[in-house]
Amino acid sequence: MTSEKTEGSNVPETSLLIIIIDTNPYQRFIQEKPKLLIHCLDSVITFANSHLMQKAQNKLVVLGCHQQRSAYLYPAPGRSLDVRQVDGQYEVFTLVERTIKHRLGELIRTSDDSQETPMGESLLAGTISMALCYIARMKRQATPGLKMNSRILVITGSNDTAAQYINYMNVFFTAQKQQVLIDVCSLDKHLSLLQQGCDITGGLYLKVPTLDGLLQYLLWVFLPEGPVRKKLVLPPAGRVDYRAACFCHRELITVGFVCSVCLSVFCKFSPICTTCHTVFKIAGALPIKPKKKKLKV
Template identity: 40%
Template sequence: MANVEESGGDVEHLLVVIVDLCNAYEISASSKEHTQALSVKQCLDAVTTFINSYVLTCHGHSVAVCISHQAGSQMVYPSSMTSELSADDPRLQNTGKYEPLVHMNSILCDQVHQVVAKLSSAPADTVSTSTLLSGAISKSLCYIQRQNRELLIGRTLNSRILVVRSSSDSAPQYIHTMNCIFAALKNRVPIDSCVLWEDSGFLQQASDVTGGVYIRTPEPSGLLQYLLWVFLPDPSTRDHLLLPSSVEIDYRAACFCHHKLVDVGFVCSVCLSIFCRSTPICSMCNTHFKLPSLPTLMKSKKKKNHKHKGT
């Protein structure tokens, strides 16, 4: 799917996939709320097949995978904690399989099973209901920067991030998520978004600002089809394809005082903090706002009325 000029030896492509596992086991159990439930295994199989297709598309394609959940985020591939598979490993004995892909798939499967086991065993009152997306994007950007520094002279790296999300937005993470979005924009890293259940205002803004593609799958069971159709081509190739039209983007911001999404708010003129209510002192930069007091306004009105009566 890559262009002929970009598939040469001087250009490398890096795709960082962020998989959201927040409430994945709960969503698969409550299939009554959704017409077609999607289990963790089905989601992992679709993402793994997409990653394998991306790696086999071009020799210069490389992949990294980050898992995001309620308790944090972690890079699961490439993983320095995982040892190389031995030659006599039974997973490598099947003929017709590319050994690097078998190695990668086994690492992803083992790491995801460990994360899901920890989440399912944790008490319900100690685990939040939203994923730490900002931390996953931050780690992905750090990994991209490290790969850029390790490039040989004369080679370039085209990087992008793909977020596969199954949870809803968390207003307290608005500031951190927006900082990650602007960092990706400065480093020219597009953020693609594939949302499974409900629209995400944060990811809509991330894809629109960075030049990525946002899509909400109407049928979660067809996740693999949407991944291969929309997100497999490189950004330079998408101009020649007929992709889904963009939806109306939710640009609402979260206030800094109560962490709630607001349509109309009050903005500090010094630090640009957003508040849902008017306040005489900015809680972020301690700036005092000079607001006219009520007695002064009443006195000015009385003077005007007295002048009109005298005339």
């Protein structure tokens, strides 16, 4: 494997980008204007090809996150598609575009034919976990001495749900340990939990003001790698909402009760922890010490 060397160093370096596309049909912008999904998909494909165009050693993986399951969109598992090259277009770019669109169509068709509940949530936490497993496998198979800059870009218009709070925290701290950046591009609403993941891993969080300029935001903010971002003036992170989600109602809370054994968070006091079943002793009221009487002289 050949790779480019960093400036002033003899260490070979490559970059691995994993893009997670949320294809849940119940996203608000898709329900209002279904054609926006095609526009967003074309912008993501152009962004992915721009990443490959930067260096010949760059690697790309695209994952589709649906309401019921996740799947690899590129590279396609098994035999690759027999794609005929388009005149004037680099054959790798043609392969990326055709493979992503073909695999995405299969993902949507198989999910719609399923008998599961249609109003499911996007499995973003599970898809990020798949990406981390792929990165760990690539690092094990890499050439000794090769430096791999790995990062994950999540593009979603869904709401982050507190029901996946534990799964989110697990993947965030796993990515931090593996030194993997997690970037988030929100297409609709502010996502507090995913913003926490960006802050924990050192990634970037951006809520796109308008979908018409999605490609410009992707190229301007998320195309540079982690070491290069330190030299650029990027949008500020802003204030991060670090509220935790209670384990009983899965809602974000400001003040709550924490189990001293398993650190589970609850919005109301319970004598028994529902997670580890620890029984707490309820102490009585603290005795009030009598005030000392002043001595009369």
